[in-house]
Amino acid sequence: MRPLCSTAHHPHTFYTQHPFTSMHALLLENAAYVIGERIYRDASVYIEDGRICWVGTGDVPAGTERISARKCAVLPALTNAHTHLPETVLRGLCDDRVLMDWLNKYIWPAENKLTNEFAEWAALLGCAELIHNGVGFFIDQYFYANEIARSVLKAGIKALLCSSVFDGCPEGKTIERQFAIAEKFIREWQGKSTRLYVGIGPHAPYTVNDEYLARINEIATSKNLHVHIHLSETQHENAESRKKVGMSPARRLSKLGMLNRRALLAHCVHLSEEDIALIAGAGATVLHCPQSNLKLSSGIAQIERIRKRVNVLVGTDGNASNNNLDVLEELRTACMLQKYLFGAEAMPLQDAFSMISSNAAALGCNYTGIIKPGAPADIAVMPLEKPHLQPVHDILSNLIYSANGTDVSTLIIDGEIIMQDYRILRFDEGEVLEKCREIAQAIWNQ
Numbered sequence: 001m002r003p004l005c006s007t008a009h010h011p012h013t014f015y016t017q018h019p020f021t022s023m024h025a026l027l028l029e030n031a032a033y034v035i036g037e038r039i040y041r042d043a044s045v046y047i048e049d050g051r052i053c054w055v056g057t058g059d060v061p062a063g064t065e066r067i068s069a070r071k072c073a074v075l076p077a078l079t080n081a082h083t084h085l086p087e088t089v090l091r092g093l094c095d096d097r098v099l100m101d102w103l104n105k106y107i108w109p110a111e112n113k114l115t116n117e118f119a120e121w122a123a124l125l126g127c128a129e130l131i132h133n134g135v136g137f138f139i140d141q142y143f144y145a146n147e148i149a150r151s152v153l154k155a156g157i158k159a160l161l162c163s164s165v166f167d168g169c170p171e172g173k174t175i176e177r178q179f180a181i182a183e184k185f186i187r188e189w190q191g192k193s194t195r196l197y198v199g200i201g202p203h204a205p206y207t208v209n210d211e212y213l214a215r216i217n218e219i220a221t222s223k224n225l226h227v228h229i230h231l232s233e234t235q236h237e238n239a240e241s242r243k244k245v246g247m248s249p250a251r252r253l254s255k256l257g258m259l260n261r262r263a264l265l266a267h268c269v270h271l272s273e274e275d276i277a278l279i280a281g282a283g284a285t286v287l288h289c290p291q292s293n294l295k296l297s298s299g300i301a302q303i304e305r306i307r308k309r310v311n312v313l314v315g316t317d318g319n320a321s322n323n324n325l326d327v328l329e330e331l332r333t334a335c336m337l338q339k340y341l342f343g344a345e346a347m348p349l350q351d352a353f354s355m356i357s358s359n360a361a362a363l364g365c366n367y368t369g370i371i372k373p374g375a376p377a378d379i380a381v382m383p384l385e386k387p388h389l390q391p392v393h394d395i396l397s398n399l400i401y402s403a404n405g406t407d408v409s410t411l412i413i414d415g416e417i418i419m420q421d422y423r424i425l426r427f428d429e430g431e432v433l434e435k436c437r438e439i440a441q442a443i444w445n446q
């Protein structure tokens, strides 16, 4: 018998509707595979007080809740590293346009019609989609961050929410007012829950001037916040930056003191060797969104080169530009593109899988992306008894190259079951779908 949890019992206080109590013990029984620090066969995972106690076999106390994981893979709940959650209600609004056309003519006008109430429902729809895709932790950058926060806590997954700041933002209208909204969001939500972390999200170097980037950097430094920004998404952005300020967007952030361990840099499609060296030297994280970059014809990031020196996570980007939140599909695309660019040995399975799991541990958001004793019990269960998932020669291969996110049937966060047998337990999904159809209709009709 393996020892039970040696960690002390720390009752977690969540700012949620469904507080988790410290008395809960849960056994995921007889999984065909557990993707932990190594791949376990025919193993169980025992969870107590929201944390993983052991992986393998052993006795458990009487009264332990048991879930059969027979013929299933048990894997870490996944990370989706770049989203704009309320955009979910704009899914399919505009395809077949390049980035600046897509933003200026379609997305920003539609976003102007979003209200606080619409954003909260839209974010909840996004949470439902993330849960069905096995995502337990996501990193968002959007306005109406208050509303997203409420949806996240209702849904029960973990998030790092970075309140957007840019001029003309539909929520604040002016950049000064949007900056004040972001400051208030941080004040009100920082430290409120172990499932919700806050940051700040200057939209991009081309939509936020140096004065506001400096102010954002000041608040981020004083409150130890992540800064989540789009960077070098297109050649056009780089060319404009050189024309206006005589340097690349990455160099500009570096000069402003914004490249550091707290920097989360979305896209990074067009980086020079000097840019990569600056980002690597600063210890910043790159958020790679290959499908959005392909769909908007922005280009292909050189991730195989970047990842050798920089922490890289994979994200889907918002639903308006992808158009789903399936991070397994996103990772598959990432792998295939890098193999095309750098050869078939690029992006080996374990390194690739870490980009949607353990590489997020560095962010310090109570998410480790690893199934191991002592880690928060953030776990997804995927039934394997399906034609497209058999046979299994290498479970990571099946996950990355054969599975879809929605093959996940059960999602556990901090030991709490938030989806079981494909059914979300914390809120009425049907009501969310209905409400979001009405919102989409209202946006089209305005």
Ligand SMILES: [Zn+2]
Binding pocket: 082, 083, 084, 230, 266, 317, 318
């Ligand atoms: Zn984005």
